[in-house]
Amino acid sequence: MFSEVLNQVIRAFPPRPAALPEMATAVVILDEDRHIEYVNTSAEALFTPIDPVGATLPDLFESCSAEGGDDLFASIDASDNPAPTRIRLSDERLLDGVVRKLSSGGFVLTLDDVTSYVREAELGLRDTLTGLANRKLFTTQLIERLRRARESKQAIALLYVDLDRFKGVNDTLGHQMGDALLAKVADRFRSATRDDDLVARLGGDEFAVLQTGVEQPACAESLATRLVDLIGRAYALNGHMFHIGASIGVAVFPSDGAEPEAILKSADLALYRAKADGRGCYRFFEPAMDERIQARRLLEIDLRRALALKQLHLAYQPQVELETNQIAGFEALIRWQHPERGVVSPAEFIPLAEEMELIGPIGEWVLRTACKEAASWPRPVSIAVNLSPLQFKTTPLVEAVRKTLALSGLDPGRLELEITEGALLYDTAAVLRDLEEVQNLGVQISLDDFGTGYSSLSYLQKFPFGKIKIDQSFVRGIDRDGQRQAIVRAITDLASALGMTTTAEGVETPQELTCVRAAGCTKVQGYLTGRPMSVEAASNLLANDVTKAGAEESVR
């Protein structure tokens, strides 16, 4: 064979240094014409079963399907001290090759197996669960890509993506299910992006995409639209269907920030906006976002002080028993009177308090104050207090209720805790256990805002609520809307079949009152039968025993 002939020729050459054949580094010696004339044992092992002697390097690499070796000689022609060239063999092994000129004529190629080194380095930069880039790789790529974009005067878009409702899946169904879901989410990222885009998992349910080399902001907008759509589609996993969503904040280099920190901050603010706007959407950074965040920070500072500065107080709204037209109780409503801001709406500060984990102390204050004040009223009517879903997480509820009842001396039968469906969304077993214990103390548990949540009926089955509060959206204008009448009637029928009473919320006109009475509601609450009032006014109202329900209705 041709190679054997060549081998004989090679053997006739001056002997190689004795150590060469046994060196761990693969050594290939080429003649002036760049044909291989010698390989040591390590090099032979690399290319087995192919015999490299006599071949050129391109022929050798082609015959064993190795990639990346074409440029080996380019480096030698350019420099005396060439950088290694990365060669990928067909079996995924990676070699670093360097070609040097031999003073005796010809060339020597050394090949080092760097497979494990590279793999480890890659692993340190890849998220092992999803195979996406990790935060470390993302950060170095951000810096590198910004540098290149600056040189080439191109735009880059950074998309920050947070999954909506993912924590619920993880908390209720376990990490394994959560991990499997994350892997599917990563797949959808890959299907929505181009190879040049860098997709990273920054941790938990946070992702980021760096979009380079395309027109901005148009391409970022279409990618964000696709991601919101794709990630928000249902997932079938282990026999279950999962619905999560994506909130996305987009910042574009250079307009939204020239440095990595600046562009990260802009994307973060935009993401914050997307979440505040109801999630499941994307928002581009706008300079005004900075100001809004500033405003929120100031509000946070004020809210932290509100309790200590005694700026919080309670207002009480009457609940009227329809059978007797008498006041059956009051709902305690929190008010924040700030010296400069004026009255801050609970709709504004309660969600903030929940996010800041202030809801625990604020909730306990409400409970304590309501019980104490109600205990001094002239008649033993009920007192309803709202519980935030997050209070179940942050405070030992049963202990707080027990202690408050003991301290205030309030008859447990007068206390009514109102919870929303939100409280039953996650970690339900623990919440139900808490509620049951509270109920065992003699306290009534009501379901608030009924009809506005996800699957109200299933919650009715989960817990023996004493009362259902029918959301005002079904009550408002009920006299002019047959559908609402039918819905309220259905709720009261259902409630009475389950042994629960009903309170219609938001009754504002005599006509609405007539309708909810006809629909079979037990109690009403609303501006018609009494606006929220101070504790003194509530106490006086009870002392005078005045009710307006019957009177208002007879006016028409």
Place this chain on the structure above:
Amino acid sequence: MNNGLHRLVYYSRNRVGQDPQTLSAAIKSILSASRRNNAQVDVTGALMFNSGCFAQVLEGGRAAVESVFERVQQDERHGDVAVLAFEPVKTRSFDKWSMGFVGASPDDIARYDTLAEASGFDPARMTGEALFQTLHSLALEEEGKQ
């Protein structure tokens, strides 16, 4: 974990557009891809297009149905995917079809679509069971023709 026979029923909105040629080409490509992929993992089912909606039944082993459905979800030729049923079943109902196309043929879709609308068939208003039954009876009709 139960990897037994499962059935998934969904409908979704057409995003290909209304142009008859584009639509019929898209449906043909969806069909040929699903026939190829489904046969590999032993998933059977039927697809129909009506009133601007795709309706599809997938049946097979749980993991196989889930992976086929994941590919469906990543397809941007449709959107607003609503899953009406995903549950274990005892038997296959489309065992002869890697992916049957039922109702009007892809070429006739554009022409007949308005007719179908007039007939009142709207997958968006159906339960999973009703949609499944519709596709199944259309599939039986189709088999009768062959």
